[in-house]
Amino acid sequence: MAAKLGYGWGAVVLLTGGLLLGGGPLQAGVGDLTPFFGAFVGVAEVQDLPSGDTRQRDMDIVIQPYQEDGFMIQWVNVTLVDGRRDLPGVERRVQRVLFEPAEDRDFYVEVEEGNPFREREETRPMHGDPVRWASLDGDRLHVYAFVVGEDGSYELQVYDRVLTDKGIDIEFQRIVDDVLMRRIFGTTARAE
Amino acid sequence: MSWRHVAVACLALASATASADDPTLADFDGAWQGTELQISGDARGLALEAEDLDVQIETGGGGFRISWTGLARQAGGALARHKIDASFALTDRPGVYAFEPGGSSFFGLFADPATGNPLEGETLLWARLAGATLTVYSLAITPDGGFDFDRYARTLGDGGMDVHYTHRMENNRVVTIDGRLEAKGG
Numbered sequence: 001m002a003a004k005l006g007y008g009w010g011a012v013v014l015l016t017g018g019l020l021l022g023g024g025p026l027q028a029g030v031g032d033l034t035p036f037f038g039a040f041v042g043v044a045e046v047q048d049l050p051s052g053d054t055r056q057r058d059m060d061i062v063i064q065p066y067q068e069d070g071f072m073i074q075w076v077n078v079t080l081v082d083g084r085r086d087l088p089g090v091e092r093r094v095q096r097v098l099f100e101p102a103e104d105r106d107f108y109v110e111v112e113e114g115n116p117f118r119e120r121e122e123t124r125p126m127h128g129d130p131v132r133w134a135s136l137d138g139d140r141l142h143v144y145a146f147v148v149g150e151d152g153s154y155e156l157q158v159y160d161r162v163l164t165d166k167g168i169d170i171e172f173q174r175i176v177d178d179v180l181m182r183r184i185f186g187t188t189a190r191a192e
Numbered sequence: 193m194s195w196r197h198v199a200v201a202c203l204a205l206a207s208a209t210a211s212a213d214d215p216t217l218a219d220f221d222g223a224w225q226g227t228e229l230q231i232s233g234d235a236r237g238l239a240l241e242a243e244d245l246d247v248q249i250e251t252g253g254g255g256f257r258i259s260w261t262g263l264a265r266q267a268g269g270a271l272a273r274h275k276i277d278a279s280f281a282l283t284d285r286p287g288v289y290a291f292e293p294g295g296s297s298f299f300g301l302f303a304d305p306a307t308g309n310p311l312e313g314e315t316l317l318w319a320r321l322a323g324a325t326l327t328v329y330s331l332a333i334t335p336d337g338g339f340d341f342d343r344y345a346r347t348l349g350d351g352g353m354d355v356h357y358t359h360r361m362e363n364n365r366v367v368t369i370d371g372r373l374e375a376k377g378g
Contacts, residue, residue: 107337123309135337152288152320
């Protein structure tokens with residue numbers, strides 16, 4: 001199920017585009033994202049629960065403002081082979097996602113890059129469209145992705161970035177019809 | 193084309209793909225009363241009785257109408273009982289049922305399946321029949337970007353139904369309810 005989530009963030013940006021029609025002032029309560037802005041470098045452990053496999057990855061994350069009140073997250077994941085990145089089989093994935101404040105609500109919705117009118121077709125979850133949003137909760141930036149699968153089951157991805165003294169920590173969960181499939185914990189330092 | 197029309201068109205397909213041993217939607221029909229209930233997780237003082245699991249299911253036309261008690265968040269974060277009455281019609285996908293606005297006394301609370309979008313404040317509601325389990329799902333995004341997600345699974349067996357209900361919220365807060373239903377008057 002949930003093939004739509006399998007494309008990865010970069011592709012989903014292209015698939016789903018932005019929700020909002022027209023501009024508007026920043027809505028109160030979405031918060032000050034400034035502490036999250038910057039470049040961060042770190043490592044993460046990826047736990048695949050069904051198989052019991054654990055893998056290490058290097059992370060390179062950039063969070064920066066987008067348009068007037070939104071933000072962009074771009075990251076490079078390098079999944080290591082035997083703890084090394086110079087061996088055959090190493091994987092490198094670049095992803096990018098953009099958010100702007102939702103109209104009349106205190107959270108952010110994903111938008112399509114390069115669309116000055118922020119227009120897109122209506123999100124239709126029952127037709128498989130991913131529902132993607134983000135919210136700021138103190139020192140924690142939540143990014144959510146939810147999809148109704150072809151068979152009616154669901155997939156929920158929760159990607160938290162948590163401010164720390166040295167950078168941001170990463171916490172990720174992928175849940176498929178109430179079964180925790182993948183968990184990622186990572187730590188980063190703010191790059192000079 | 194309405195969801196009910198789709199349901200009629202796809203009924204034959206759904207029947208053809210189901211295993212002969214699997215229960216059908218009609219097997220869920222009736223009034224069911226809760227006889228056992230256990231709560232776990234971050235319930236924060238929530239008190240429920242077995243009768244809170246009571247459910248009424250009416251099947252017909254390829255879909256069903258269901259009345260049950262779920263959980264809803266109150267101001268301050270506490271969870272409380274929340275009675276729901278909703279109708280579902282089969283979609284063009286076997287075993288997948290979409291909320292049917294015209295068939296519910298709660299018209300307007302949930303999203304129209306043709307256009308419904310939780311990002312705009314509507315509750316997305318749908319259902320799934322897989323094997324002996326009929327599951328009803330709902331997703332609502334709160335105004336501050338949190339969420340309330342329900343997965344309410346009822347599984348036929350041993351002359352009754354097993355219940356497994358999860359209410360999932362932001363910051364990994366989850367409440368789980370397990371229980372048992374028996375046919376009223378059975």
